Amino acid sequence: MISPALKDEGTWRVLASVGGQPVMWSTSIRPLASLGSVVASAVVIDQTRLTAGLFKGTEIPGDGPWNNYKRVMPAARPALVAAFNGGFRFNHIKSGYLSEGRIVRPLIDGEATFGIRADGSSIIGVLGTDMFNDGTWTTLRQNLPPVIHEGEISIARYPGTYWGSELHNVTYVMRSAICTLDDGRLLYAAVGDVDINALAKVLLLFDCRTAMQLDINKPLPQFVTFTRPGESKRDGILLDKRMGNPNRYLNNATKDFFAFFDPALLPANVVK
Template sequence: MLSLLIIYPGVTYVQALTAPGAATFAARTADWARQMGAGPVVNAVENWYYTRHPPANSAPNANAVPVPVGSTAPAGDLANAPAPLLTLPGGLHGEGAWAPGARTAGGQPADYTTFLRPDPAHTSVVAAVVAFDQKWTGLHLIAGTKEPGGHWPEGAQVPDALRPSLLATFNSGFKFRDTPGGFYADGQAGIPLKNGMASLVIDKSGVADVALWGRDARLTPDVAAVRQNLELVVDGGRPVPGLSGNPAGQWGSAKNQFQFTWRSGVGVDAQGRLIYVAGDQLTLTALASALSTAGAVRGMELDIHGGMVSANLFRPDIAGSSPKTLTPDMPTAPDRYLSADQRDFFAVTARAGALHAPTAAGG
């Protein structure tokens, strides 16, 4: 019996470290510890570490600011760009101003990037923002090798058929043992959907919405995919009450809302654009503030911590261009999700015929 108690943890740890799919050593170790029943210990360590390393009240690091991908030439008419964002007093160069991304055949950008500083007490904190114009883009939910579990047709990576029109990939939400929400895709429920959960809902045309399940959206024949995670953090265009208290654990384990850590979130604005936000040293309140400032009328938190937050931008309209992480300091590979990954994720593609014909870099 004693030998089993010694051998079993070692065997399961090796299995965790060698399981297929992309995941960092730290993430695999933390997941293994939680699997072994040490979740409260892991949470306590994370709370201790991330709450004791507050960001500075100073200018941000340049590597926290998005860099336009590919060509820096104008990308056509910007009349359909989102309105410039409100910024803190003494706004930085480029803060709140949208940079165009991939060009459509008509010269309109399909996506835009900018940044803002959502924490007035810690002005070094930056939230990077991407806005996807859903007239030109479609969203896809792709299951990973471990999350949500089961068998799925995409092979836990961006399918070959989507790659020529791929505009972006970004992370999904918490592991399902850490959220009561569900997962639906490819005509099957990997995890049952639950009323009251924040939900990223994709219809069969690829248009996405962020909804409170049971109030704003239900499972109808037009729904192609649903990813639920925690509860809404923005509703009616404003951060919801109670974020700093997290009284019933609606937004993860107790006190994780205070952690200065990598966080990501997604929302939709009043014009139907899909808004993705990510940054380091964001508290939950700062993330919600970033989403609402970026125009989200409803928004939800996705995943948190370094190695979990991953957003990559592509320029299929520029021949030979390479993907880039949303910000230079994002600690993940720009080609993540082009090979099998343990976690479910989202891929954004251009609609059929929407893209500008590929041009040489710089053109």
């Protein structure tokens, strides 16, 4: 990290609570002394106290009908805690995709995977090593091999992998990722502008155990919490000013996204 730190830089603050108890904490840092303009915004998520869902976009994956489709449905909005972006477009990756029990693209062993079970519990892991397609998963969303696995940067193990670039072949862009920490909680990070190697260094700095790169290029990386918990009328609050429309996940998302809910407020069988 760059020293001296700016005021409040690196200080974790409560971002969201459920039942009066914190479930998400956020911070922002300048993590790389060699790249002083890079800023990393991160959120630690206690997913054990939340219900997760993958929402499908009109373009990615498209091809409905889906229950969780293009926006958080009105019945689930009072329970909505946070939402964030999914992964790459299918034309950029070969990674697998299973959701709501449907296989959209064949799953690949060795790929980083966001898994959600029928009870809404969720983990990040490597398919075939940390988790298996044993019929207990309602969602297995893959996005490239792991950036970090078992606490070590693993990029070099996957030569030839397309880790993503800007439209004009610029590799230093805003990138996002999700990882598992040593204590089992999740961490979401939006970091920019970086290449895949710098992203990996930042994720290691945050003590990621297994990390999966998500979408890249502004304004696609996006993490949003919401006003007025428990009410039907909600408005998005961006984690980071570099992010886009705060109400994207309440309106008409073209790409898939993940959302976390307060299970005490979520009606049964509304989110699949």
